[in-house]
Amino acid sequence: MTEATDHVLLQVPPAPESAAIVRLVVRRLAPWLPPTALSLYLIALTEIVVNAGQSHAAAGIGSPIEVQIELAAGGAVTVRDTGGGIPPDVLTSPRTQDRPTGLQLVRSLCSDAVFSDEDNGTSVRLPYPGSAQLSNGDAGPLAP
Amino acid sequence: MTRNDRPALFEVLLKRVAAGCPVVVIRGEFDAARVDEFEQTLAGLSPSDRQVEVDLTSVTILDSAALGALLRLKQWCERNGAVLALVAPQEYQIELFTMTGLRHLLDRPR
Numbered sequence: 001m002t003e004a005t006d007h008v009l010l011q012v013p014p015a016p017e018s019a020a021i022v023r024l025v026v027r028r029l030a031p032w033l034p035p036t037a038l039s040l041y042l043i044a045l046t047e048i049v050v051n052a053g054q055s056h057a058a059a060g061i062g063s064p065i066e067v068q069i070e071l072a073a074g075g076a077v078t079v080r081d082t083g084g085g086i087p088p089d090v091l092t093s094p095r096t097q098d099r100p101t102g103l104q105l106v107r108s109l110c111s112d113a114v115f116s117d118e119d120n121g122t123s124v125r126l127p128y129p130g131s132a133q134l135s136n137g138d139a140g141p142l143a144p
Numbered sequence: 145m146t147r148n149d150r151p152a153l154f155e156v157l158l159k160r161v162a163a164g165c166p167v168v169v170i171r172g173e174f175d176a177a178r179v180d181e182f183e184q185t186l187a188g189l190s191p192s193d194r195q196v197e198v199d200l201t202s203v204t205i206l207d208s209a210a211l212g213a214l215l216r217l218k219q220w221c222e223r224n225g226a227v228l229a230l231v232a233p234q235e236y237q238i239e240l241f242t243m244t245g246l247r248h249l250l251d252r253p254r
Contacts, residue, residue: 015177016175016176016177017177019175019176019177019207020173020175020177023173023205035235035236036234036235036236036239039204039205039234039236040236040239040240042205043205043206043207043236043240046175046176046205046207047207047208050175050176050207050209101208102207102208102209105207105208105244108243108244109240109243
């Protein structure tokens, strides 16, 4: 883990168990979030971390997933993988097996999540709940 | 890493009180990494059980894989003529089940 002035950078193994580590760190770094909003946010984040791990597994990549956790309340958590990316139809496909897929759940829980294809993978930026109101200069309690 | 820094523990127990329905008690973070453990515990259910309760009181995270596991349990109950009761859901759980179209799972069986 490396720590800059405005964010913490985690590198976690591409495994489902890594989601618990990411949740633990975010709980510590974003204590201002109300319990219900935090729980729903962490569920969305879990889906993204698990999906990133599956993406690495499908591509046979053992390298870690990068998780950037911003410290300001108006910030976000960004998850970057170096897998094969997310096919567009996965993001827009209807529900399967009577339940939403993980990424559809992310869309439901966090409509301002930003999915980006990068040169060697995908990044997903998940703004903290209420970030739209705070991003105009209000900083969280941990902001430098 | 101190004890308090460790990721939250997960625990799933199948409780039976004499002549009562089985209660599946889940504690901690129920996510994709824990679905196998949950489903192994369900092996203790019997097709003769008429009602299965799942106590969500102490569940702090429920992801899509966990929702899928609860749905499969619901389907197992239906196939065996039993009803599934999800007990004491928290506010975030009610929001989650509602926004995923699974609110009906929280309806108390009659």
